[in-house]
Amino acid sequence: MSETPSQNDELAGTEQPFVQHLMELRDRLVKAMIAIGVAAALLFFFPGPGALYDFLAAPLVAHLPKGATLIATSVISPFMVPLKILLMSAFLLALPVVLWQLWAFVAPGLYSHEKKLVLPLVVSSTVLFFIGVAFCYFFVFGQVFSFIQGFAPKSITAAPDIEAYLSFVLTMFLAFGMAFEVPIAVVVLARMNIVSVEKLKNFRGYFIVIAFIIAAVVTPPDVVSQLALAIPMCLLYEVGIWAAQIFIKHTKAPEDTEEAASSSSSS
Numbered sequence: 001m002s003e004t005p006s007q008n009d010e011l012a013g014t015e016q017p018f019v020q021h022l023m024e025l026r027d028r029l030v031k032a033m034i035a036i037g038v039a040a041a042l043l044f045f046f047p048g049p050g051a052l053y054d055f056l057a058a059p060l061v062a063h064l065p066k067g068a069t070l071i072a073t074s075v076i077s078p079f080m081v082p083l084k085i086l087l088m089s090a091f092l093l094a095l096p097v098v099l100w101q102l103w104a105f106v107a108p109g110l111y112s113h114e115k116k117l118v119l120p121l122v123v124s125s126t127v128l129f130f131i132g133v134a135f136c137y138f139f140v141f142g143q144v145f146s147f148i149q150g151f152a153p154k155s156i157t158a159a160p161d162i163e164a165y166l167s168f169v170l171t172m173f174l175a176f177g178m179a180f181e182v183p184i185a186v187v188v189l190a191r192m193n194i195v196s197v198e199k200l201k202n203f204r205g206y207f208i209v210i211a212f213i214i215a216a217v218v219t220p221p222d223v224v225s226q227l228a229l230a231i232p233m234c235l236l237y238e239v240g241i242w243a244a245q246i247f248i249k250h251t252k253a254p255e256d257t258e259e260a261a262s263s264s265s266s267s
Contacts, residue, residue, distance in 0.1 A: 029101075031097075032094070035097035035098065035101075036091055036098070039093040043089055043093065044086060049083060052085050053085050053162075057070060057165065059145060060160065065149075068158055070159070070165060071159045071160070081162045103122055106118070117247060120247075124183075128180040128181055128183065128184065129177040130177075132173075132176040132180030132181075133176060135180070135228075135232070136177075137173075140225050141172070143224040144224070144225045147225075171218070172218075175218040176229065183240035186240025186244055187247050190244035190248060191244065197241060201241060207237050208230075211230045212230045214230070215230035
């Protein structure tokens, strides 16, 4: 006797050929690239690559000795560094559109209860990443550069290279942006039943040690920046445990909800 698909299957009839998937993926990528290109064009005319560079360099310049500036050791650095900053800023500006295209590509293959999980995670992960970058720029950079300049001997005149500074900034932005994604990782692990909420709670002490080790590795060797990364990671871990319990409750599959109700009624 042949099996027939369930009438309640939400994905019935939504299967697409592999080539059609590739074509849709291509269209989504093109739209994402167009969004980044439009953002880059807007930022090129206002405020412009030079103004974006000045904004990014402001935390360091504010702590340099009077009259000191950043230098370019390569012939093309004065052109390439502002251009890289422009493209990075354009990507961040167009990130909501890029994530929306990603969401639109995967959404047809998800059940309704899975959509309830994915969309909030996409939005919250974007917001948390931006918060991490902003926290690094407006708070951590000032503390780090103040410590470095205060520790340096008076006989040394600081003149940082702009490419080295850009590499340092990108590394720090990525470190803090990813660190602020801790709640998302905790929610995903708990919701996919990889780790239970109780095990996450019991792992709390180990995570604190791991957070301080990560902070010691990825940040400069000053106490302020290390604490500025480790402490938020520990707090966000607790937020992730709290959020995981809410997500698990509100994103259960219909059959899971029915099973839980039937088991409670039978008992």
